[in-house]
Amino acid sequence: MGTSTVHLYDRNEALHSLSAIDSAYPAPRVFPVLADERNDELLGYLQAEAFTHVFTGDVESDPQHFFRDLDRGLREAPSFHLWVDIPLCRYRCHFCQFPTLVTSSRTDTADATARRWVDANIREARSWVAAVPALRTTPVGEFCLFGGTPSVLPAGEIERLVDFYRETFAIDERTSMRAEGSPDSLTEEILSTLRGAGFTALSYGIQSLDDRLLAVANRRHTGDQALQVRAAAERLGFTRVDGDLVWGLPGQTVAGFLDDVDRLIEARFSTVVAIKLHLRSFHDVESAIGHVSPAPWEDPRVREQLERRGFAWPSLGQQMQMREGAVDRLGAAGYYEHPTTYFPRRDVGPELWRSLNLDQDKQVPQVGIGLGAYSWCGDAEANAVAAPARYLSLVEQGGVPLENVTTVSPDHREVRAVQMALSTCRPLLEDVHRSRFPGSSLLSGRWGAMFDSLAERGLVRIDRRAGSVALTEAGATLVEAVMNTQLGR
């Protein structure tokens, strides 16, 4: 669990880093909450830089159990989130911990690799459908073509893949279709192909609009190119365009990051995703993303070299100034946080896959198909193999390449539901909780005690009359730490 990251924690060092701020901006509002000794675990978690947005089960299990639980979960759910992962990229970014393969710069070799991975994905999907029959009939709420970078596939491979999914799964005009890409590979041709295949929602990585920061991260596009994709996508009929920014990059300043946020607001992105850079090795923490080889920036020697080249790592204080400055600007421009790190425009609403999986009144199953993909339902969760050769060989043998399968004990099911609901940054409602977990209450018993303690420490606000518990601003800033260290099993 995420708490295992805390062993590297040095309180004095963390407080020192938190106090190092950019004097041109207000001191972080979260400072008193983090400096409170009662919140020591939260500070330790923040310093650990772990990416642990994951809702694990608590009992080891096996694929057959998982398939049974998932089949039942799908039959009970109004819809589910189907996530297809194409693990190919044209380059490897120095911060990226996703399991990806870099395709060749020679077109014929790259095309053969693309065919191979689309074939493997289709083969794996067929095995899923054979093992979990309800996958064929349960409506797909949102179909997400994720990666890696699926936009590096040739147009014909995208069409072949999507045609297969449309024929095999319950995808119809009510299904939201979302595709992911990078600014350099979302050409007019690929955007048109995606629109032709029915995609109307687009997500892509921008990371920064500062060309110097992009180059040092080994990104192969400019900030201007990233903004041009936004305009082209709108022209071609995408109804929502969501962009990822990262804070905490080497060489990034508070002013630089906030300028990026302003420019995304000005370009009217539907969602501005503002992600904290996470570099703790996946070997130290559990994560929703399967891992194979470490990101270059995980290596302390590489980090020091960058620093010597003039790319300083922002302190914790500066990072909190980036986050709080972004929250203020986005709030003033009509954006709100839902779930954590995702800021949709209020008139557009949250990205559907996030809302389907996490909102307190939904939390429908997710099925991920592809290298290192992650699937879950209320009763269980499973990761696919993330090592490419092993993945391909298992798929070739006709199996669903799962590993790390866990089921969720009845008690932990409730903990997980509360963790997920908290991660949305929306108020938790007592009525919804009671209808899902009869006999349990958020306002009394163990939840009552836990939320009272969080309220005393400035992290939540309890409204007993309305029957709700909401994160405070500090609570929203620290929600991953709260979920992973305070809600224990």
Ligand SMILES: C[S@@+](CC[C@H](N)C(=O)[O-])C[C@H]1O[C@@H](n2cnc3c(N)ncnc32)[C@H](O)[C@@H]1O
């Ligand atoms: C699969 S990638 C996005 C699509 C595309 N491959 C691209 O990079 O443009 C998903 C997002 O994860 C984020 N990401 C990747 N590695 C990260 C890290 N170490 N810490 C925080 N965010 C990270 C980036 O913002 C990236 O856009």
Ligand code: SF4
């Ligand atoms: S950030 Fe995107 S483009 Fe870069 S390596 Fe990761 S998945 Fe590939």
